[in-house]
Amino acid sequence: MHKEHSLTKNQQIIFDLIDKSTEPLKAYSILFNVQKKGIKAPLQVYRALDKLVEIGKIHKIESRNAFIACHNSSCQVAKATAFSICEICEKVTEISSAGLSKYLANFKDKDGMKYSKYNLEFFGLCKKCR
Amino acid sequence: MHKEHSLTKNQQIIFDLIDKSTEPLKAYSILFNVQKKGIKAPLQVYRALDKLVEIGKIHKIESRNAFIACHNSSCQVAKATAFSICEICEKVTEISSAGLSKYLANFKDKDGMKYSKYNLEFFGLCKKCR
DNA sequence: TAGTTATTGTTATAATATAACATAGTGTAA
DNA sequence: TTACACTATGTTATATTATAACAATAACTA
Structure with a gap:
């Protein structure tokens, strides 16, 4: 908590x-x-x-x-965020995927460094605009 | 090409x-x-x-x-980018990880949507500032 | 070589964000 | 309960980031 x-x-x-x-x-x-x-x-x-x-x-x-x-009720870590953004209507949706956040939190760069804080923005077309 | x-x-x-x-x-x-x-x-x-x-x-x-x-010579997809940013010295490094880009390009959101275009920024401390 | 498109130059202005300073409220510990 | 530290507020001015609108020029292409 x-x-x-x-x-x-x-x-x-x-x-x-x-x-x-x-x-x-x-x-x-x-x-x-x-x-x-x-x-x-x-x-x-x-x-x-x-x-x-x-x-x-x-x-x-x-x-x-x-x-x-923030619509991610389980989002304890406010600093690890991911969104999808529609390039036509500009609709933005917060992504809450345990798999994704786990992958990113465990990602190691070339120096073996991990990052608990990140911001990811996906761009594409939303359901309606597709 | x-x-x-x-x-x-x-x-x-x-x-x-x-x-x-x-x-x-x-x-x-x-x-x-x-x-x-x-x-x-x-x-x-x-x-x-x-x-x-x-x-x-x-x-x-x-x-x-x-x-x-862009220092990612294999970066055909200029629209799929990832960086690490040092919160102290503001050093920015482009991340080129086949694993990461593969994971993100294949990531599916709740609607099963995939995104070939994204921007990811990791925040932390660089080697020197750690 | 005319027509089309991309690029440039220029002035003005819109949109986003912070500096600096004064005042007021809030919590807390002697 | 008062003094202290801390946070939030109000206000004016200004810094920073980015685009609109229009004219002129260069480059591409049919």
């Missing part, structure tokens, strides 16, 4: 928005959407995002500069 | 710079370094970078917004 983090007001507002979204959200789109709730500046958004990423409640899709809620 | 691409002047200048570098280069750092060669605007850099990425001569390190020359 890992420690439960109680979110602060800004963190909660921003997490709720991302969690309800069906697609990854970008920082300035988040900012626009929470301005009515009193969050007025980019930095307020980025600070909340940083914290949410740190505690594993959300993930950043690096190739898209966008944020998605 | 895949088609040989002869680089244009700007592409060659920018590729040479990245290829000689021991670390990933950022777009505006590249811009600064090639201004003496007549490349004055960001767009000239980004256009060359886009093309170089497209033809597989360089790769973008998404989590760092930086570019590195």
